[in-house]
Amino acid sequence: MSALELNNINFKYDEKIVLNDVSFIIPNNTFFVLLGLNGAGKSTVFGLITRLLTLQDGEVFINNHSIKNYQKALKSVGIVFQEPTLDLDLTVRQNLYYYGSLKGLSFNETLNSIKDEIINIGLEEKLDTITKELNGGHRRRVEILRALIAKRKLLLLDEPTVGLDVKSRFDILTYLRKLVETTDLSVLWITHLFDEVVSSDGIAIINNGSIIEDSEVSLLLKKYNKTSVDEVFQYLTKKEIK
């Protein structure tokens, strides 16, 4: 069974082709990276999976439910958007309550569903802090914690570390990889940052709206006889990465 499956997705904005026959599968319990430069089509893929964009051609399945049946498909999905989406005037707890209610949970159910994660992610002291008083790293942690409400099976994160310092970035990555190891969670991590990929991850490389490779990172390195993902990327796209 797969956590996420994209089959033959084509997508246009007006007449401009943005995605061209995009397909990849995220097996259960996998940390999977969708890697591509700016403008490659990553956020369009994200928009289609989260139903912010309407599918024009192809199919999306989440935990074996078609996205057309979004009430089942999106039920076990947690989402972290690229832009900050917390209400800065509310406390962390109030933000969590609000998001929990959008998942149909009562306030108590919301906190109970993430009681371990609140401690593990280091936010138990911050629950009653007004969100605007938190630094960027902590705000991102709140967004990730919020996405974990209601025992998610799939987390979708669109460039979640943009604007964060190196330590905050890798703290978040380490935390999520550990969650994938210890629970039944799968993660789709969308990024343009090559240093966020490790050899145990699954990966799909997107370039000009097409998936040019889809594999496990370690297998990809072996296949092209390269030592890093950026070398593989440069080899496949003939693009210089500065």
Add this chain to the structure above:
Amino acid sequence: MMIYFNCAKGIIYKELLRFFKQKSRFFSALVRPLLWLLIFSVGFKSALGLAIIPPYETYITYETYIVPGLVGMILLFNGMQSSLMMIFDREMGSMKILLSSHINRNFLLFCKMLATAIVSTIQAITFLIIAYFYGIEMSLQGYILVIPVVLFSSLVLNAMALFLSSVIKQLENFATVMNFVIFPMFFLSSALYPLWKIKDSSIVIYTISSYNPFTYIVEFIRFTLYSKFDFTNFVIILLLIIFSLLLAFIGYSSKNIFKKSRK
């Protein structure tokens, strides 16, 4: 069913929290109608003679006449402010949280409109209380009956505002909407002058005002404050809410939202 209840509770909870935290929003919503009541109406009181027209059974002062219109003004401007916040939320990204929920999108949007309507109702009641102490008294029955009517009318205006927010691509365009939609909607209605008085001066403005949905909202509030039920108004408002909700839901469908976010 519990899922929907929790969802509605959460959205209303958040709107009320924001409302009580942003005290300036509460006061600024009251200042506008109070300026009209306490200052504007003073000058007009002597200049404008009002005949006895339904629902009034006796001669009334100009201040008494404009109170329902000013309640409508609170609902109208609040609805538009909420629409402005929707555009802001959409531009900033927090709207995406709402729209990517697994719960039916139309239900979520309805809850958002209901939450704004509750906030508007609190403001409208506060205004009526101030007006009472200023000397504009209605019957207790009128005050009680007007609460659901204000809530319902606010829903209509919020749905219209929601539709507007779905067609406005950028926050900057909102000023245009203020000038070309909100102000004409308010001034070309029976909020400040009775329709017969407008008819005396201009048939064109009278005709436009008689087709303005806001006129029906103001008249519905006016009749209810005097414990009178106008069936025609009720039917028109019922049709208005169905039509405006439909427009708002279409405006926020995925197909339409993506067009806006990309341009």
